[in-house]
Amino acid sequence: ETGVTQSPTHLIKTRGQQVTLRCSSQSGHNTVSWYQQALGQGPQFIFQYYREEENGRGNFPPRFSGLQFPNYSSELNVNALELDDSALYLCASSSQGTQETQYFGPGTRLLVL
Amino acid sequence: QKEVEQNSGPLSVPEGAIASLNCTYSDRGSQSFFWYRQYSGKSPELIMFIYSNGDKEDGRFTAQLNKASQYVSLLIRDSQPSDSATYLCAVGASGTYKYIFGTGTRLKVLA
Numbered sequence: 001e002t003g004v005t006q007s008p009t010h011l012i013k014t015r016g017q018q019v020t021l022r023c024s025s026q027s028g029h030n031t032v033s034w035y036q037q038a039l040g041q042g043p044q045f046i047f048q049y050y051r052e053e054e055n056g057r058g059n060f061p062p063r064f065s066g067l068q069f070p071n072y073s074s075e076l077n078v079n080a081l082e083l084d085d086s087a088l089y090l091c092a093s094s095s096q097g098t099q100e101t102q103y104f105g106p107g108t109r110l111l112v113l
Numbered sequence: 114q115k116e117v118e119q120n121s122g123p124l125s126v127p128e129g130a131i132a133s134l135n136c137t138y139s140d141r142g143s144q145s146f147f148w149y150r151q152y153s154g155k156s157p158e159l160i161m162f163i164y165s166n167g168d169k170e171d172g173r174f175t176a177q178l179n180k181a182s183q184y185v186s187l188l189i190r191d192s193q194p195s196d197s198a199t200y201l202c203a204v205g206a207s208g209t210y211k212y213i214f215g216t217g218t219r220l221k222v223l224a
Contacts, residue, residue, distance in 0.1 A: 002158075033211065042117075042201055042214030043157065056210045090156055101147065102212060104156040 002026055004093050004105035012111045013081050021076040021108045023091030031055070032074040033102055034066060035090040043090055049074055050096070086112045115140040117204050119215035127223050132189040134200050134218050139183065142207025146178055146185045149201040151217065157201055161187070192222045 003026035013019050025032050031050045035043035045058035049068035063079040072093075078085055088109050092102035116139045126132045134148075145164055149157035163169045163176040163185065175188040185204075189196055199217040206213050 031210075035214075040216070042203075042216045043212075045211035045213070048210050050210075058211060088156075101159060101162050103159060104149075107156045 002093075002103040002105065004091060004103055006089075006091050006105040006108050008108060009106065010109045010111075012113065014113050015081055015083060017081050017112075018077065018079045019081060019110060021078075021089050021091075021110075022073065023076070023093075023105055024073045025091075025093035026103055029093035029095050029103075030072050031094045031096060031100070032068055032072065033092045033094070034074070034076045035092065036060075036085075037088040037090055037107075038084075039087075046076065081112045083112050086110060115204075115206050115213055117202055117213050117215040119200075119202050119218045121216055122219040123221045124218055125221045125223060126192050128192060128194060130192050130222075132192045132196065132220055132222070134187040134189070134202075134220065136185045136187075136202030136204075136215055137183055138185070138202075138204045138213075140204065140207050140213070141180075141183065143204045144207065145205035146176070147203040147205075147212065148174075148176060148185075148187045149203060150196075151199045151201055153199075160200075189220075192220075194222045194224045196220060197222045 033048040034046040037043040047057040048055045091105045094100040094102045148160045177186045202215040203212040
């Protein structure tokens, strides 16, 4: 167990809806990264938050947005859901805004119908 | 496009054998390298990280890094059926804070 928690564990939405995923980082960690993992693929970097600021972003459209709170927990919001957004969404926490080792939470499995 | 390449497998080895998993990367500026294990339906679990050229051992696992050849590998000694999983290679992309993952190698340890 890494101490990183995510909610919900599973979610079913329909195309066009909006979704919010939540992550609590491991104690002592101030950086949260979000990844999308499609079936049979490796995780793809969405963005990272450090001290409540976005600290880097991958090749995802603006309808993917996020927040980090003063307690270092984080949210991932996805608007106008598309069928291809169906995936496992992973949150990883680490210390400082660096390439320090990232520890993953259990993930949220999103299905878009 | 910075890439990380892994053979998707499956790599099948008998119980007790050495499993060798390989990964190549394209970003010469990368400084940090990670191996994660992922069981079906679960999230990635960190096995090892390596920053310097050479070998790093932790129990039955040995990570090997060769920056000149842009190659990182993971050896699993005395493989057990419980080692059957997908192994993800992750590389810290230079100039950023993100990891770039390979697609993973599926390992099957046969009892």
